[in-house]
Amino acid sequence: MASKFSKETYLYWYELMQLIRQFELIAEEKYKMEGKIRGFFHAYIGQEAIAAGCMTATKPDDKFITAYRDHGLAIAKGVSVDSCMAELYGKATGCAKGKGGSMHFFGKKENFFGGHGIVGAQIGTGTGLAFAEKYNGTDNVVLCYFGDGAARQGILHESFNLAMLWKLPVIYICENNNYAMGTSVERTSNVVDIYKLADGYEMPADQLDGMHPETVHEGVARAVKRAREGGGPTLLEIKTYRYKGHSISDPQKYRTKEEVDEYKAKDPIALVRDVILNNKFAAEKDLEAIDKRVDDIVNASVKFAEESPWPNDDEVLKDIYVDQNYPFIVD
């Protein structure tokens, strides 16, 4: 089949998705086998096509904000792989100086606004980022990501209303992986098509297949165009799937292995790989070279993290106030 997207786009998607996946696979190993990473760790594995499609449909000045399942989007935005791995290790060289951990990656200069742990909170904060863009008269947009579970928080409704009222340049992206921890979407609402939640505010909305960067790109590009032209927000419900448990400690009794396998059969990386080979955008050996490059980057990040120093203990009272002379209570 002839493709609408260029060879370069496909190769970019392939490499980005591989990078995110291999980063998480090795990090998970360091967590489970060596205990070098601690705390909650939520893998993005299975959802990478969303990051890929969103990247090609936006420009670097556009801002991303998401929840705790944040590794993929941080890497996509260009937060360095070294600093991401170091953050997981809690090292001073991490993208949040070892203060955030897995759930709180940040990269202000890369326009990645985190990394948020309270389910749904960033729906409102992302709306505020968009408010500032409009206020400043830029043509930047904000991609504001949240889960299917987060879609049931009240803040979604207040944010949608404000964003429509003020026509803010925000794209709400619900990454619907069908589960909020152990709770499937149909157990959380009478409305299982999350994109329909936009109807109450007459907000444009779309439901997209999230296992293909192509469909993600197209849907996001339409929404981005509208937002840049002053047309206001869009809700995109992107259907995806997480292959791993909710977090590392999840025994996953709420779903069957068959269900997981069914989605793995439509793996976005394998699909993109097929398109590349079928269209002769690259040969097997070229893809192997990409895989090798990705492995090198990821392995180097592990070395970097392991060799990096811990933050100094006096960092406990740093980065709490911008005010350098703040009088902390120290007993």
Next chain:
Amino acid sequence: MARSIAFRDALREAMSEEMRRDERVFLMGEEVAEYNGAYKVSQGMLAEFGAKRIIDTPIAELGFTAVGVGAAQNGLRPVVEFMTWNFAVLALDQILNTASKMLAMSGGQISCPIVFRGGNGSAGQLGAQHSTAFEAMYANIPGIKVVSPSNGYDAKGLLKQAIRYEEDPVMFMESEQMYGDKMEIPEEEYYIELGKADVKRKGTDVTIVSFNKMMKVALGAAAELEKEGISAEVIDLRTIRPLDWKTILESVKKTNRLVIVEEQWPFASVSSEISYVIQKEGFDYLDAPIRRITAADAPLHYAPNLVAAALPSIERTVKLVKEVMYLKK
């Protein structure tokens, strides 16, 4: 007959016993039913009580808290589980502006017998948003009671009391890090009154007051101090509001020295309140300033060394006790 069970089992027994006794009691929260509880506190309760009484909610803390508060005003006795108290912040409006004030606003007509419970405080390297200890903040609110037990035995008795006998909203604060702690607990039913501190260790030289998982630090410090011939009395508050300051005062009359160990932030914390009451009521008995160890005056960071540096430790407690005893080193 006693048997050894985990903290989480003790909590489950408390809820299940009260649910068997009283049809009006139900449990509601995220993942409490089909998942058997995010921390397995409610394991098996769906199977016993069914979906009418063990209720999974969407992630909608403000909404389901409000439903609980309304149901309590209208004749039911809800137990609402927060996956952790960090998420209850979204529901604070219902707790502070409605539940705590109903009786006052209605001139005594409408009460709100509801128990909110869940893990509280830090639980390892979970980062700033999952690590707040909320006892002091809730204890600031008139109209509610705040319980924060340190072991399974106390937790069971206090939770049963809260569900069965308390007619006012109770905030019940557990700890993810204690759910697995095992302890001998009697088969027979028992209740523990709220508002009563418990002397967990007798001593004569210094009084250490603590609660929740920081009791481990307090007791650990007392054990260390004993090796050096210092006898510490350790008091477990168990209930934060109302505060049983009389038990602390009685101890201070004997030891003349007070150290408080807590995981709260220092500003207007539980130790601030204790210090005020004890200096007021026991000024003449004090031979040294009241001192405390709190969590650092900062959000908790992720890195393991920063977690360790920010939280109270046995070492720091031992050192502080020696300071109030005017001992070198």
